[in-house]
Amino acid sequence: MxxxxxxxxxxxxxxxxxxxxxxxxxxxxxxxxxxxxxxxxxxxxxxxxxxxxxxxxxxxxxxxxxxxxxxxxxxxxxxxxxxxxxxxxxxxxxxxxxxxxxxxxxxxxxxxxxxxARIGSGLSRILGRQYNAVLDRMAARITLTANGRIYAELLHEAGDNDRISPPPVIAALALSAQTTRETGSRAINALERRGIIRRDEERLEIISRSLLEELVV
The missing domain is CATH 2.60.120.10 (Jelly Rolls)
Structure with missing residues (x-):
């Protein structure tokens, strides 16, 4: 850059x-x-x-x-x-x-x-978004299952592009979702088997965002 x-x-x-x-x-x-x-x-x-x-x-x-x-x-x-x-x-x-x-x-x-002053105004908006994201994660830890937290983290990291490049490290993704690496690996493998995501060495791509969102429970 x-x-x-x-x-x-x-x-x-x-x-x-x-x-x-x-x-x-x-x-x-x-x-x-x-x-x-x-x-x-x-x-x-x-x-x-x-x-x-x-x-x-x-x-x-x-x-x-x-x-x-x-x-x-x-x-x-x-x-x-x-x-x-x-x-x-x-x-x-x-x-x-x-x-x-x-x-x-x-x-x-x-x-x-x-x-x-405009830099300060922009900074306040950035910090406001981050504050809301922290609250969302706290709520997820309380209300969602371990798999649901994994899927929510995938959606968050992929953003509007439905793509994460390079693909997330499972251990790090599981830590973000406050669960074990084994649980994270099983959750990701289940998504691949159902064709909801596709991943290789370069990226993880969400094929069906709607199906993934339905699993965030």
């Missing part, structure tokens, strides 16, 4: 002008991470924000039972990190598949928001 593409993406993310997006781009650093890379450890001092361009990152914590639990996950068009000031990181930040982000120090983002 070149500079002009990044600026256009940022203008869309923040609902701001190209000039305002260029200021964000100038304050950031483009970075790429591989599967299972750790961006931050629980207990670190957090002093930056990550704006997701592609891929996903999971915020994972260790529960009182010693098992890894998913706090939340972030994908394209979302951001996470220390805001509005530096703070202690409350979870490990782990890459799922691969991740492309723009990194910006917390202090620089705070300064930009003071200078450009």
């Amino acid at each position: 070149n500079a002009s593409e990044r600026i256009a993406t940022l203008a869309s993310f923040f609902s701001c002008s190209q000039e305002e997006a260029a200021k964000i781009d100038a304050a950031t650093r483009l970075a790429h991470y591989r599967h299972k890379d750790i961006l931050a450890h629980q207990g670190d001092l957090g002093a930056k924000l990550w704006i997701v361009l592609a891929g996903r990152a999971q915020l994972q914590i260790i529960g009182i039972d010693g098992q890894t639990k998913l706090l939340t996950a972030h994908g394209p068009g979302e951001l996470f990190g220390a805001f509005p000031q530096e703070r202690i990181v409350i979870s490990d930040v782990v890459v799922q598949n691969r991740l492309s982000v723009l990194e910006i120090p917390t202090a620089k983002m705070t300064a930009l928001l003071q200078e450009e």
